[in-house]
Amino acid sequence: MEDMKVLGRGAREGAVFLSDASAADKNRALEAISRALLDEQEMILAANAEDIKNAAAKGLSESMIDRLTLDGKRLESIAAAVLKVRDLPDPIGEVLDERRLENGLMLKKVRVPLGVVGIIYESRPNVTVDAAALCVKSGNAAFLRGGSETIGSNMALEKVMRAALASVGFPETCVTLLHDTSHEAAREMMGLREYIDVLIPRGGAGLIRTVVQNASVPVIETGVGNCHVFVDATADLETAAEIILNAKAQRVSVCNAAETLLVHEAIAERFLPMAKKALDTKNVELRCCPRALEILGEGGNVKAACEEDFEKEFLDYILAVKVVKDVDEAIDHIRKYSTHHSEAILTKDEKNAERFCRLIDSAVLYVNASTRFTDGEEFGFGAEIGISTQKIHARGPMALKELCSYKYIMKGDGQIR
Amino acid sequence: MEDMKVLGRGAREGAVFLSDASAADKNRALEAISRALLDEQEMILAANAEDIKNAAAKGLSESMIDRLTLDGKRLESIAAAVLKVRDLPDPIGEVLDERRLENGLMLKKVRVPLGVVGIIYESRPNVTVDAAALCVKSGNAAFLRGGSETIGSNMALEKVMRAALASVGFPETCVTLLHDTSHEAAREMMGLREYIDVLIPRGGAGLIRTVVQNASVPVIETGVGNCHVFVDATADLETAAEIILNAKAQRVSVCNAAETLLVHEAIAERFLPMAKKALDTKNVELRCCPRALEILGEGGNVKAACEEDFEKEFLDYILAVKVVKDVDEAIDHIRKYSTHHSEAILTKDEKNAERFCRLIDSAVLYVNASTRFTDGEEFGFGAEIGISTQKIHARGPMALKELCSYKYIMKGDGQIR
Numbered sequence: 071m072e073d074m075k076v077l078g079r080g081a082r083e084g085a086v087f088l089s090d091a092s093a094a095d096k097n098r099a100l101e102a103i104s105r106a107l108l109d110e111q112e113m114i115l116a117a118n119a120e121d122i123k124n125a126a127a128k129g130l131s132e133s134m135i136d137r138l139t140l141d142g143k144r145l146e147s148i149a150a151a152v153l154k155v156r157d158l159p160d161p162i163g164e165v166l167d168e169r170r171l172e173n174g175l176m177l178k179k180v181r182v183p184l185g186v187v188g189i190i191y192e193s194r195p196n197v198t199v200d201a202a203a204l205c206v207k208s209g210n211a212a213f214l215r216g217g218s219e220t221i222g223s224n225m226a227l228e229k230v231m232r233a234a235l236a237s238v239g240f241p242e243t244c245v246t247l248l249h250d251t252s253h254e255a256a257r258e259m260m261g262l263r264e265y266i267d268v269l270i271p272r273g274g275a276g277l278i279r280t281v282v283q284n285a286s287v288p289v290i291e292t293g294v295g296n297c298h299v300f301v302d303a304t305a306d307l308e309t310a311a312e313i314i315l316n317a318k319a320q321r322v323s324v325c326n327a328a329e330t331l332l333v334h335e336a337i338a339e340r341f342l343p344m345a346k347k348a349l350d351t352k353n354v355e356l357r358c359c360p361r362a363l364e365i366l367g368e369g370g371n372v373k374a375a376c377e378e379d380f381e382k383e384f385l386d387y388i389l390a391v392k393v394v395k396d397v398d399e400a401i402d403h404i405r406k407y408s409t410h411h412s413e414a415i416l417t418k419d420e421k422n423a424e425r426f427c428r429l430i431d432s433a434v435l436y437v438n439a440s441t442r443f444t445d446g447e448e449f450g451f452g453a454e455i456g457i458s459t460q461k462i463h464a465r466g467p468m469a470l471k472e473l474c475s476y477k478y479i480m481k482g483d484g485q486i487r
Numbered sequence: 488m489e490d491m492k493v494l495g496r497g498a499r500e501g502a503v504f505l506s507d508a509s510a511a512d513k514n515r516a517l518e519a520i521s522r523a524l525l526d527e528q529e530m531i532l533a534a535n536a537e538d539i540k541n542a543a544a545k546g547l548s549e550s551m552i553d554r555l556t557l558d559g560k561r562l563e564s565i566a567a568a569v570l571k572v573r574d575l576p577d578p579i580g581e582v583l584d585e586r587r588l589e590n591g592l593m594l595k596k597v598r599v600p601l602g603v604v605g606i607i608y609e610s611r612p613n614v615t616v617d618a619a620a621l622c623v624k625s626g627n628a629a630f631l632r633g634g635s636e637t638i639g640s641n642m643a644l645e646k647v648m649r650a651a652l653a654s655v656g657f658p659e660t661c662v663t664l665l666h667d668t669s670h671e672a673a674r675e676m677m678g679l680r681e682y683i684d685v686l687i688p689r690g691g692a693g694l695i696r697t698v699v700q701n702a703s704v705p706v707i708e709t710g711v712g713n714c715h716v717f718v719d720a721t722a723d724l725e726t727a728a729e730i731i732l733n734a735k736a737q738r739v740s741v742c743n744a745a746e747t748l749l750v751h752e753a754i755a756e757r758f759l760p761m762a763k764k765a766l767d768t769k770n771v772e773l774r775c776c777p778r779a780l781e782i783l784g785e786g787g788n789v790k791a792a793c794e795e796d797f798e799k800e801f802l803d804y805i806l807a808v809k810v811v812k813d814v815d816e817a818i819d820h821i822r823k824y825s826t827h828h829s830e831a832i833l834t835k836d837e838k839n840a841e842r843f844c845r846l847i848d849s850a851v852l853y854v855n856a857s858t859r860f861t862d863g864e865e866f867g868f869g870a871e872i873g874i875s876t877q878k879i880h881a882r883g884p885m886a887l888k889e890l891c892s893y894k895y896i897m898k899g900d901g902q903i904r
Contacts, residue, residue: 431599
C-alpha cells in the first residue's frame with residue numbers, strides 16, 4: 071500500500087503553499103493546467119482507452135462505459151471548465167466581519183481555505199480535474215480518490231496537472247491522487263485526520279453511506295436527492311405539467327431530478343391525465359398510489375407503487391405518484407421520505423407556499439419552479455463541488471465560498487483579561 | 488437500555504416545533520425555565536447532594552467534587568444565565584442573501600436551526616442548563632448526555648426544564664437527557680444519524696477523541712487548546728510579561744489559557760527573567776528548552792522540558808518555554824504543536840505580525856493581546872456552546888448563529904430548465 075502519511079504530508083505542504091498564494095498565481099496555475107490537458111491529449115486519451123478496454127473486458131454496461139470515456143471533445147470541455155473556474159472571483163482573504171470591541175481589540179474575521187480537501191468519487195474522470203481546479207482556486211490542496219475503473223485515466227490526469235503546477239512554481243502535491251484503489255486504502259484515507267480537513271464524497275447513496283460510516287475526518291454529505299413536486303389545488307395545471315416533465319425527465323441521472331409527484335386530491339382527476347400525457351412524451355413509468363391508479367387506470371406505463379417506491383432515488387424514467395388530502399399531508403409525506411435536497415410546491419396560494427417552505431427541512435424549497443435549478447451555476451455561484459444535503463457547514467450547492475473556512479485576527483495594544 | 492429511537496423521535500418532534508416557534512414564544516419558554524430552576528431549588532439541590540455523596544464515596548478529588556457541586560448561589564447564576572440567553576437577538580429567519588436570478592427566479596437564503604443538537608459533556612451540571620437554553624433560543628432541540636457523576640442532578644434539571652417547557656405549551660422533548668450513562672448508550676447516541684443533526688463534545692481531549700472516532704453523526708470538535716504566546720524581538724517587554732502572566736495564569740483550567748511561551752533569542756536574556764518574576768507571583772512551573780534553562784538556571788520552579796511538554800494542554804500552573812531564532816521558527820513550532828485554537832504574537836514589527844496571522848492555521852490569532860479573549864462573550868456573541876477547533880461549519884467561539892444552518896427558498900412563475 072502507498073504510504074498514506076507521506077501522501078498526507080505532501081498534501082498538507084501543498085495546502086500551506088496554496089493558502090498563501092495570490093489570486094494571480096492561482097490563476098496562472100489553472101491556466102497551466104488547462105493548457106497541459108490539451109497539450110497532453112494523446113497521452114491522456116491513450117490511458118483512457120486502456121481503462122475502457124479493461125472495463126469492456128469486465129462486462130461493464132454500455133451506459134457506464136460511456137460515462138468513463140474521454141475523447142478530444144470531452145477533454146476540450148474539461149480544459150475549458152478549468153478556465154471558467156479561473157475566471158471566478160477569488161474567495162480567499164475577504165473580510166467577513168470587522169469591528170472594535172469595547173476593550174479596544176480590533177476583531178477581524180477573514181475567509182481562509184479549509185486546507186486539504188479529500189474527495190472520494192466514482193467513475194467519471196472529469197471529476198478529477200473539476201475537483202482539483204476548484205480546490206486550487208479556493209486555496210485548498212486536493213486529495214483525490216477516484217473509482218478503480220478509471221485509475222489509468224486519473225493517473226494520467228494527475229501527472230499532467232502536477233507537471234503544470236510545477237511549471238509555475240507550485241508544489242505538485244497541491245493535487246494528490248490515491249493510486250491504490252483498494253477499499254483498505256480508501257478507509258485509511260478516511261481516517262487521515264491529521265492531514266485531511268474535510269472529506270466530500272461524490273457519488274451514489276452507497277458510496278456516501280460508506281464514507282459517513284467509516285470516516286473520522288469530518289464529512290460533508292452530498293447529492294442523494296429524493297426530490298418531490300407537490301401540485302396544490304390552486305396550481306396552474308398547464309404549467310404544473312410542464313414543470314413535472316422538466317423536473318423528472320429533462321435529465322434523469324442527476325440528483326436534483328424529481329422522484330415523486332404529490333397531487334392535491336381536489337385536482338387529481340383533472341391533473342393526473344395531463345401529467346401523464348406530458349410524461350408519456352419521455353416514456354416515464356408512473357408508480358401510483360391506489361387513488362392515482364384508480365384515476366389513471368393500471369396498464370402500460372401506469373403501475374401500482376409499493377412503499378419502497380417512495381423511498382427511492384430512481385435516477386431513471388420512473389416517477390412515484392401519490393394523491394394527498396392537502397398541503398399538510400404533502401408536507402408530512404416529504405418530511406418522512408425526503409433526503410433534504412430539493413422540493414417544489416406549485417400553487418397560487420401564498421399561505422400554502424409559505425407553510426411548505428417553512429416546515430420542510432430541505433436545502434432548497436421551490437415555489438412554482440422545477441427542482442432542476444439546484445445547481446451552483448444556476449445559483450450564480452459558478453462551478454460546484456456538489457450539493458450538500460446535510461446541515462452543518464454548507465447546504466445546497468457547494469461552490470468556492472463553501473470550500474472555505476474563516477479565521478479571526480485580533481489586534482490589540484496589550485489587552486489582558 | 489433506553490430505547491434510543493424513541494428518544495430520537497421525541498427530540499425530532501421537539502425540533503420541528505421549535506423550528507417554527509416565534510422569538511417571543513422561545514423567550515417565554517426560557518423565562519419559564521429560569522423561574523422553575525429557582526422555584527425547584529430544593530429538589531435540585533437534594534439530587535445534587537446525593538451525587539456529591541456518591542462522588543465522595545468513590546473517592547473523587549476535592550477539586551473535582553467542587554466542580555460537581557451546586558448550591559443556591561450557583562443555581563441563581565445558572566438561572567440568570569438563561570435570562571441572558573433570552574435577551575440575545577433571535578438568529579432564526581434572518582435573510583442572509585436575496586437576489587433575482589436572470590431567469591426571474593427570486594433566490595432567498597434564510598437562517599434556520601440545525602435541528603437536533605447532541606451535546607456530550609463531562610461533569611459540570613451547569614452545562615445541562617446552558618446548552619438547553621442556547622438550543623431553545625436558536626430553535627434547536629437539545630439531546631444531552633452528561634457525565635455519570637452528576638446524573639441525579641442532571642435528571643432533576645431535565646425534569647424541571649421539561650415541566651417549564653410544558654407549562655408554556657412546548658413539547659417537553661425539546662430537551663432530552665440520556666438517563667443511561669453507559670458507554671454503550673453514548674455510542675448508540677453517536678450513531679443516531681436519523682435523529683441528531685450534529686454532535687458537539689464538550690470536555691477534555693479524551694472525550695473529544697472518543698466522539699470523533701465513534702460518531703457517524705457529524706461532529707464539531709471543540710475546546711482543546713494548546714495555545715502559544717510568541718514574544719518577538721521588538722515586543723514591549725513589560726507588556727509582554729503582563730500578557731504571558733494573564734494568558735497562563737488568570738485561569739489555568741480553560742482552553743484559551745497559554746501552554747507554551749516562545750521567546751525570540753535576541754531578547755531572551757532580558758525577557759525570560761522578567762517573565763519568570765511575573766509568573767512567580769502565581770507559582771507557575773517553567774518547563775524550559777536548553778537555552779531557556781541556561782538563562783534562568785535550573786532549580787525551584789525552573790525545570791528541563793521534554794518533547795511531550797510542548798504537546799500538552801497542561802490546564803495547570805505549568806508553562807513550556809522555548810527560545811526560538813525568529814518569527815519563522817515560532818511559526819514552524821506552532822504549526823507542529825498547535826491544536827488550532829488561539830495563538831498570540833507580541834511585537835512592534837507589523838510585517839512579522841502579518842506573517843504570523845497569515846501563516847498560522849488557528850481559529851484566533853492575536854497581535855499584542857492575551858489568548859484569554861477567545862470566548863463568545865468577549866467576542867460580543869453572547870453565551871457560547873464551545874470553541875470550535877475544526878475548520879468546517881464554525882471556527883472559534885460558537886454562539887447562537889453558529890448553532891444554525893440555512894436554507895434556500897426559490898420563488899418562480901413556472902421556470903423550467
